[in-house]
Amino acid sequence: MTTPSPSPSPRPSVLFVCVHNAGRSQMGAAFLSHLSDGRVEVRSAGSAPADTVNPAVVEAMKEAGIDISAETPKVLTTEAVQSSDVVITMGCGDACPVFPGKRYLDWQLEDPAGQGVDAVRPIRDAIEQRVRELLAELGIPAKP
Numbered sequence: 001m002t003t004p005s006p007s008p009s010p011r012p013s014v015l016f017v018c019v020h021n022a023g024r025s026q027m028g029a030a031f032l033s034h035l036s037d038g039r040v041e042v043r044s045a046g047s048a049p050a051d052t053v054n055p056a057v058v059e060a061m062k063e064a065g066i067d068i069s070a071e072t073p074k075v076l077t078t079e080a081v082q083s084s085d086v087v088i089t090m091g092c093g094d095a096c097p098v099f100p101g102k103r104y105l106d107w108q109l110e111d112p113a114g115q116g117v118d119a120v121r122p123i124r125d126a127i128e129q130r131v132r133e134l135l136a137e138l139g140i141p142a143k144p
Contacts, residue, residue, distance in 0.1 A: 012138055013041035015084035021046025021073035023054045023112040024090040027124055030061055030068045031131040035142040043080050049073035057112055060120040064128070086134070
């Protein structure tokens with residue numbers, strides 16, 4: 001008689017939230033998707049989404065080898081928060097709903113809104129470092 005193999009554990013899900021979903025949360029989601037190689041379910045949203053992703057953010061991410069030019073800001077929904085294991089807020093203040101049993105992280109990062117690519121690069125690099133640390137905490141190896 002064979003023992004059934006254990007079912008694979010479900011992928012953790014992470015939601016990145018900022019006000020406009022046009023900068024920080026887009027970079028966080030893009031880095032997590034890229035570095036986790038599909039091993040994490042990734043979402044991003046904003047409490048008051050902009051019409052488009054910040055062009056300086058798109059350019060800075062392109063320099064890092066990640067194309068987010070097709071991304072669009074999305075509105076934050078209660079469902080997105082409820083279906084996420086980890087919620088990372090980046091300056092959305094009290095607009096993000098809080099539910100018991102969720103892990104909340106608040107990443108204090110400068111807002112790239114209205115800034116050029118030179119100002120966005122250090123924000124991008126800080127987000128990448130934090131995403132790598134999050135992957136290590138989740139026990140998921142990051143792509144090199």
